[in-house]
Amino acid sequence: MNMFIDLTKRNIKLYLRDKSTVFFSLISSLIIIALFILFLGRVYIENTESAFSDFGTIERSSIQALIFSWILAGIIILNSINIPQMILSRIILDKEAKITNDFYVIPFKRSILGLSYIASSIVVGTIITYISFLFGEAYIYIISGELFSFYTHILILGIIILCTTSFSSLMFLIYLFVKTSSTIGGLTAFTSSVGGFLAGIYISIGGLSGLTKDIISSNPLAHATALVRGVLMSSQIETIFKGVPAENVKGFSDGMGLNLYAGTFQFTNLHYVIGLFAVAVICFTISYFKLKNDKM
Amino acid sequence: MFLSQINLDVKQGEFLYIIGKTGTGKSSFMKTLYGDLPLTEGSGNIVGYDLVNLKENDIPFLRRKIGIVFQDNVMDDKLSVRENLLTRGILYHNDRKIVKEKVDSIIATLKIDSYESQYYGELSGGQRRRVDIARALLHSPEILFLDEPTTGLDPSTRKLIWETMDALLKEGLTIILTTHYMEETMNCDKVIIMNNGQIICSDTPEQLRVDYSNDVLKVIGNLGEIEKLISDYQYELHQDYLKITLNETTDSIELLQRIKKHVEAFEVLRGNMDDVFLNLTGTRLD
Numbered sequence: 001m002n003m004f005i006d007l008t009k010r011n012i013k014l015y016l017r018d019k020s021t022v023f024f025s026l027i028s029s030l031i032i033i034a035l036f037i038l039f040l041g042r043v044y045i046e047n048t049e050s051a052f053s054d055f056g057t058i059e060r061s062s063i064q065a066l067i068f069s070w071i072l073a074g075i076i077i078l079n080s081i082n083i084p085q086m087i088l089s090r091i092i093l094d095k096e097a098k099i100t101n102d103f104y105v106i107p108f109k110r111s112i113l114g115l116s117y118i119a120s121s122i123v124v125g126t127i128i129t130y131i132s133f134l135f136g137e138a139y140i141y142i143i144s145g146e147l148f149s150f151y152t153h154i155l156i157l158g159i160i161i162l163c164t165t166s167f168s169s170l171m172f173l174i175y176l177f178v179k180t181s182s183t184i185g186g187l188t189a190f191t192s193s194v195g196g197f198l199a200g201i202y203i204s205i206g207g208l209s210g211l212t213k214d215i216i217s218s219n220p221l222a223h224a225t226a227l228v229r230g231v232l233m234s235s236q237i238e239t240i241f242k243g244v245p246a247e248n249v250k251g252f253s254d255g256m257g258l259n260l261y262a263g264t265f266q267f268t269n270l271h272y273v274i275g276l277f278a279v280a281v282i283c284f285t286i287s288y289f290k291l292k293n294d295k296m
Numbered sequence: 297m298f299l300s301q302i303n304l305d306v307k308q309g310e311f312l313y314i315i316g317k318t319g320t321g322k323s324s325f326m327k328t329l330y331g332d333l334p335l336t337e338g339s340g341n342i343v344g345y346d347l348v349n350l351k352e353n354d355i356p357f358l359r360r361k362i363g364i365v366f367q368d369n370v371m372d373d374k375l376s377v378r379e380n381l382l383t384r385g386i387l388y389h390n391d392r393k394i395v396k397e398k399v400d401s402i403i404a405t406l407k408i409d410s411y412e413s414q415y416y417g418e419l420s421g422g423q424r425r426r427v428d429i430a431r432a433l434l435h436s437p438e439i440l441f442l443d444e445p446t447t448g449l450d451p452s453t454r455k456l457i458w459e460t461m462d463a464l465l466k467e468g469l470t471i472i473l474t475t476h477y478m479e480e481t482m483n484c485d486k487v488i489i490m491n492n493g494q495i496i497c498s499d500t501p502e503q504l505r506v507d508y509s510n511d512v513l514k515v516i517g518n519l520g521e522i523e524k525l526i527s528d529y530q531y532e533l534h535q536d537y538l539k540i541t542l543n544e545t546t547d548s549i550e551l552l553q554r555i556k557k558h559v560e561a562f563e564v565l566r567g568n569m570d571d572v573f574l575n576l577t578g579t580r581l582d
Contacts, residue, residue: 002386002390002391002392003386003387003390006382006383006386006387007383007387009383010372010375010379010383013374013375013379014372014374014375017374018374097368097370098366098368098370099370099371099372101366101370102366102370102371102384102431103387104332105330105332105359105362105364106359106384106387106388107355107356107357107359107360107388108387108388
């Protein structure tokens with residue numbers, strides 16, 4: 001157990017002491033915040049105000065908080081992908097620096113080394129993502145005076161742990177096939193950009209149509225985002241749109257990607273959770289069999 | 297590089313050098329000795345393990361008896377010296393108290409306490425090398441392998457590394473290292489010369505020198521006249537001097553008597569490991 005703990009601590013220290021790596025882990029989130037401030041937020045806020053203008057006055061600050069919660073969910077999911085991705089790049093960096101050669105001549109179980117990489121990814125990913133959620137909540141409090149309930153915090157923390165575990169397993173598997181650190185940069189750019197679209201962060205999935213919408217609605221990233229959005233926004237929607245016809249509220253939820261569909265089939269929170277859990281199980285299983293015969 | 301016909305017997309407390317050009321199998325040989333590569337021909341026995349019939353399950357036990365210092369620096373740049381040693385130490389001992397005691401002891405022994413809190417990446421080449429040696433000693437091995445430990449270091453730092461080795465030898469550690477610095481081999485117990493994946497020769501440096509090299513008498517003076525008097529010797533004529541190959545060092549006495557009238561200056565050059573390597577392999581080491 002000491003070996004596992006110390007190797008995990010080692011990986012965490014190396015990540016936190018590399019300021020550029022930490023910065024690039026968070027850059028996608030910073031870009032989203034910038035987009036929100038510059039124009040994205042204004043567009044969604046004005047559209048929402050206009051859509052519900054027939055149903056009485058809704059406080060602008062409440063809509064701002066609601067839309068920012070929508071954005072915040074995206075930030076949480078992006079962080080739960082990008083931070084594990086950056087911290088797990090340690091696998092490649094260790095190989096390139098031949099540090100893995102040093103570990104290999106020490107007689108201890110290789111599985112402890114692999115598990116330590118994953119554990120450090122889950123621990124750091126969870127902590128930093130949760131901290132980013134707290135910063136987001138602070139902003140919502142500033143603009144609306146509202147805080148999330150303790151129960152919401154527990155749910156969000158649970159979802160963050162599930163997401164970082166799931167995406168850590170995915171990135172761990174991917175990195176087992178990566179040979180050089182030059183690939184890491186490209187991979188990061190790819191996951192940040194493509195991941196953002198797949199998760200419905202840059203463009204709402206509800207705004208898409210046809211097969212594209214069905215396919216994107218079926219991927220784990222979209223499910224993770226919908227899960228977080230549901231937790232953050234449900235009680236806000238209930239409060240803000242009190243007295244608004246249910247079909248209008250559903251239209252808003254569908255349009256903002258809180259409800260996901262594949263054709264006429266609607267996914268539920270249980271599907272989201274099982275899907276993310278399945279990603280973790282499948283990726284860890286494949287990784288296990290790959291490592292059984294190969295070195296890391 | 298495939299190894300073939302490796303036959304080697306290493307005794308406790310011996311200090312061995314492995315010499316060979318880059319690509320001749322020195323690193324592969326080292327890997328065979330710590331069980332990373334199989335030995336398919338010849339024989340090899342190290343710390344009681346038969347390298348030809350080495351089982352997968354035996355490798356961890358073999359490696360507990362061996363300390364390895366790689367040619368590359370393989371510790372974490374952003375961890376301090378102490379952090380690096382503690383992280384590696386726990387992988388051997390799995391007991392924090394034992395590891396701390398071990399690390400404290402090794403830091404004191406190798407005199408690296410003045411920079412134990414510095415990041416490994418901030419150390420000089422020589423300091424890093426000493427820390428690498430400290431790391432290899434964490435589990436009190438019986439044998440220490442070093443792969444080109446002084447390559448890339450300046451002469452004063454190399455001297456420091458040698459002083460460290462001397463101290464370890466005095467404690468009874470068996471040391472095997474690879475090098476391409478010939479001048480470093482004169483103080484060891486045995487030199488192993490490798491070429492094309494094979495051990496060409498293995499003996500004490502003095503015996504190798506006697507068997508495979510010749511002393512040379514270098515003379516400056518009236519070279520034309522001297523040449524007339526040394527027809528029974530092999531020699532090389534250079535622009536300003538003659539190099540006369542001696543069968544025995546004492547031949548120089550009789551030879552100098554013969555040619556003294558025409559000699560302005562002379563020097564007896566002892567046969568060295570460069571000559572040994574050249575005569576055995578047909579090529580120079582560098």
